[in-house]
Amino acid sequence: MTTEDVSRLDQWERLLQRLLTTVPYVLLAVSMALSLLTDDRPGTYHLVTLGLSVLAAAWVWLMPRRHPVVYVTGLVILIAMLCSRGLWFGSFFAFTGYLHSWHLLKGKWKFAGVAATAVISITAFSGGLPEPTLPAIATHVVFTAAIVAGVSLFSFVGEVTAERSAERERMVTRLEEAMRENAGLHAQLLLQAREAGVLDERQRMAREIHDTLAQGLAGIITQLQAAVQTEADARAWRRHLDHAMGLARESLTEARRSVHAVQPGPLACAPLPAALAEIAARWSELNAVRVEVSTTGTARPVNPEVEATLLRVAQEALANIAKHAGATRAWLTLSYMEDVVSLDVRDDGAGFDQARALAGGGFGLASMRERVVCLAGAFEIESEPGAGTAVSAAVPAITVPAITVPAITVPATTPEESRSA
Numbered sequence: 001m002t003t004e005d006v007s008r009l010d011q012w013e014r015l016l017q018r019l020l021t022t023v024p025y026v027l028l029a030v031s032m033a034l035s036l037l038t039d040d041r042p043g044t045y046h047l048v049t050l051g052l053s054v055l056a057a058a059w060v061w062l063m064p065r066r067h068p069v070v071y072v073t074g075l076v077i078l079i080a081m082l083c084s085r086g087l088w089f090g091s092f093f094a095f096t097g098y099l100h101s102w103h104l105l106k107g108k109w110k111f112a113g114v115a116a117t118a119v120i121s122i123t124a125f126s127g128g129l130p131e132p133t134l135p136a137i138a139t140h141v142v143f144t145a146a147i148v149a150g151v152s153l154f155s156f157v158g159e160v161t162a163e164r165s166a167e168r169e170r171m172v173t174r175l176e177e178a179m180r181e182n183a184g185l186h187a188q189l190l191l192q193a194r195e196a197g198v199l200d201e202r203q204r205m206a207r208e209i210h211d212t213l214a215q216g217l218a219g220i221i222t223q224l225q226a227a228v229q230t231e232a233d234a235r236a237w238r239r240h241l242d243h244a245m246g247l248a249r250e251s252l253t254e255a256r257r258s259v260h261a262v263q264p265g266p267l268a269c270a271p272l273p274a275a276l277a278e279i280a281a282r283w284s285e286l287n288a289v290r291v292e293v294s295t296t297g298t299a300r301p302v303n304p305e306v307e308a309t310l311l312r313v314a315q316e317a318l319a320n321i322a323k324h325a326g327a328t329r330a331w332l333t334l335s336y337m338e339d340v341v342s343l344d345v346r347d348d349g350a351g352f353d354q355a356r357a358l359a360g361g362g363f364g365l366a367s368m369r370e371r372v373v374c375l376a377g378a379f380e381i382e383s384e385p386g387a388g389t390a391v392s393a394a395v396p397a398i399t400v401p402a403i404t405v406p407a408i409t410v411p412a413t414t415p416e417e418s419r420s421a
Helices: 003-038 043-062 068-085 089-093 094-104 108-126 132-231 234-259 272-287 302-326 353-359 365-373 416-418
Strands: 290-296 329-337 338-349 378-383 389-396 409-411
Touching: 003 043, 003 089, 003 094, 043 068, 043 234, 068 089, 068 094, 089 094, 089 108, 094 108, 108 132, 132 234, 132 272, 132 302, 272 290, 272 302, 272 329, 302 338, 302 365, 302 389, 329 365, 365 378, 365 389
Parallel strands: 290 329
Antiparallel strands: 290 409, 329 338, 338 389, 378 389
16 A cells, blocks of 8 residues: 555545544434424424524534443434434434444443434334234334344444554554665665775775785885895895895886776786796795795686785785795695685794794784685684694685696705895
């Protein structure tokens, strides 16, 4: 039911209420008018009848909402008095007795009021009380019972209709409240979704800045420091300066890719195993540390976000090795299993105390863990002082046909390059 239908129904109910309010006075006026027109008794007789009619009108106007039982009792008495003055009052005004008895009284008093009005009406029509014979009394009782049954039936149907109408109104009210509540919840959800999107984007940008600009700048600083230390060796000085310029260009390119949420550069034109081999070779060249890169299982294309996450984990793990481990060798293993792709990065460096590292709040470890956990993956670190470090990331992947990629070993830099670095 639409709001327009409810409004139209409300209008009809208000009109019906006004009609029920005015009907007693209209019936009383019609009864009085017909009595004057059809009864040729003296004027004083009609004056008494008019006085009773005015009294009945005043009674209907003043009493219904105050004392229902007293009101209906008085109304029935007035109807009886008016019916004794003229037959028309029993034909028309007596209807008020039925109507008000049913709507104002409760329980068995409803039927008592209707029955009393019916007895008065039938008595008026029959010209008086029935003769003291069984047929006459039975006829009187049957007509009274028929009138009571008819009035009760129609009144009950009206009450059911009114109750259904009230229930529809309550239902519409509840629906409107629910719609308003849903609109509020929808607005709240939109706000929360917008805030969550902003937070996710901030976290993404923070990770990308750390994995691109921060690492690139750290590498540039390292190369510039090495260039200062080898200033006397023009060849070595030039090599470190070229490395720094190359890192700057790569960092700028990766920063632009991060802003536009594009895949990392190494994955743009190569599959994940080749991209890992490329960054490992580049890292080995810059840091003079031998890296062995291997792939196990059947390599296959996976979700781009999965590949980007594993690539960033490898970059961060290698960057940590260069900054903190003091390692001479590193191993990077990419494993394709049935429903998981895992990456393991190990080194033979100094290792570290995990509890102290986590308490220090380093962003690199948290960034790797967040990336993997966001893809419903598992991230683990194993390390002890003096025993090296192993970083493991396993991410769900979808199995698709692909090719087998053989193990790749990245050669270390030459001894001369190592000494100059």
